[in-house]
Amino acid sequence: MNDIQFAFIDESGDYSFDFENKDVSSHFIIVSILAKESNKELLEQEVEMVRQKYFQTDEMHTDKMDNPHLRIQLLNELKDLPFNIYAYVVDKRKIREDSGITFEKTFIKFMNRLIYDDLNRTFDQLDLVLVEQGTKEFMTEFKTYIKEKSVPDLFNYSIFGFNHSKSELLLQLANFIAGTIAKGYDQTQYSEHYPLFxxxxKKKIIAINLWPQNYKNYLHDYISRNQDSQFDEVIFKQSVNLTLQYLEKNKKSEDADEKIRMDLLKFLLFNLRENPNEYVYTQEILDNLNAIRVNKINHHYFRSNIVSKLRDSGLLIASSNKGYKLPVCLTDLYDFVNLSSLTIHPMIQRISKCRNQVLLATNNEIDILENNEYEYLKKIIDLEKLAVTE
Known part of the structure; x- marks a missing residue:
């Protein structure tokens, strides 16, 4: 059996929609701490040392640490440990009242289905671990929902479900990370130190999935590099909406490459929300995608089978020598055009020179661009010649 992947899950926020009550959370957050079985024991040992250092005899719960500077120190001690973060952030304020889910019971049921469907699509295998008892109604309902959906094999093992695995320490880690993420979203928890957190x-995060899905969710703290351009918000909106439409259209796909493409888009959306003007290096993207995969993706496969196919589908993905991003302004698109032109134009010139040499040697009897499939190339080269003569 492959190295088992565990997901230790906890939540932040509440299920209430009574926003007149200042104590009601604006967001509901679910965090999965992903860890391989081969790393589980080491991770538990390291987390226990961190817990003892910062919490002594208490559990490592987020509400027991108010000091942001201590949180920064603690996160720095966690950042190199062998785990990843996969999260959901639901802005309850943006859920329409007529949607039918602005009631606690229906909201919990809806979230059960939403998270189950996404996790089941994203991960081929996942051994889930939740809190065993307590007052967290969502966790109780989610556990029941998963058990109804998962089908054990002949050895009573579920490749996606519960298999009696436990780790109180890693559930505490999930709680702490959920509380940390809440400080960047939830109005009752917000901290000016969140950008540092x-x-x-950042490199531990596989994805933070925002819901409801709307391009305006990604405009948080967005400052365009070209504020004088009237088209920047149009470009921003188009790039995000095309991405969200693609994710919705292909969310039930079982194709392995399609799953990689969707994971890439989720990662780019997350980066857009946190760092709208920054590119992500290819290696960082590959590290993110490969963290949840047995069969690793290399650079060539990533460019030719993942990014290229998304662009073929009409999605806007900017690239430069600094990596990839979803475009938010004209400058991002120019980056893509400039990078592409560095490859395209020299290649066309080489083909043109090769063609000219063959025409010269054969007294114009052989034109290597004569075949119908090269008609487009021939037109481009002939137009370029015409432009030079003019």
Missing amino acids: HKII
């Missing part, structure tokens, strides 16, 4: 754990 995020910077420390």
Whole structure:
């Protein structure tokens, strides 16, 4: 059996929609701490040392640490440990009242289905671990929902479900990370230090899935590099909406490459929300995608089978020598055009020179671009010649 992947899950926030009550959370957050079985024991040992250092005899719960500077120190001690973060952030304020889910019971049922469907699509195998008891109604309902959906094999093992695995320490880690993420979203928890928190754990995050899905969710703290351009918000909106439409259209796909493409888009959306003007290096993207995969993706496969196919489908993905991003302004698109032109134009010139040499040697009897499939190339080269003569 392959190295088992565990998901230790906890939540932050509540299920209430009574926003007139200042104590009601604006967001509901679910965090999965992903860890391989081969790393589980080491991770538990390291987390226990961190817990003892910062919490002594208490559990490592987020509400027991108010000091942001201590949180920064603690996160720095966690950042190199062998785990990843996969999260959901639900802005309850943006859920329409007429949607039918602004009631606690229906909201919990809806979230059960939403998270189960996404996790089941994203991960081929996942051994889930939740809190065993307590007052967290969502966790209780989610556990029941998963058990109804999962089908054990002949050895009573579920490749996606519960298999009696336990780790109180890693559930505490999930709680602490959920509380940390809440400080960047939830109005009852918000901290001005969140950008520092995020910077420390950024490379641990596989995805933070925002819901409801709307491009305006990604405009948080967005400052365009070209504020004088009237088209920047149009570009921003188009790039995100095309991405969200693609994710919705292909969410039930079982194709392995399609799953990689969707995971890439989720990662780019997350980066857009946190760092709208920054590119992500290819290696960082590959590290993110490969963290949840047995069969690793290399650079060539990533460019030719993942990014290229998304662009073929009409999605806007900017690239430069600094990596990839979803475009938010004209400058991002120019980056893509400039990078592409560095490859395209020299290649066309080489083909043109090769063609000219063959025409010259054969007294114009052989034109290597004569075949119908090269008609487009021939037109481009002939137009370029015409432009030069003019």
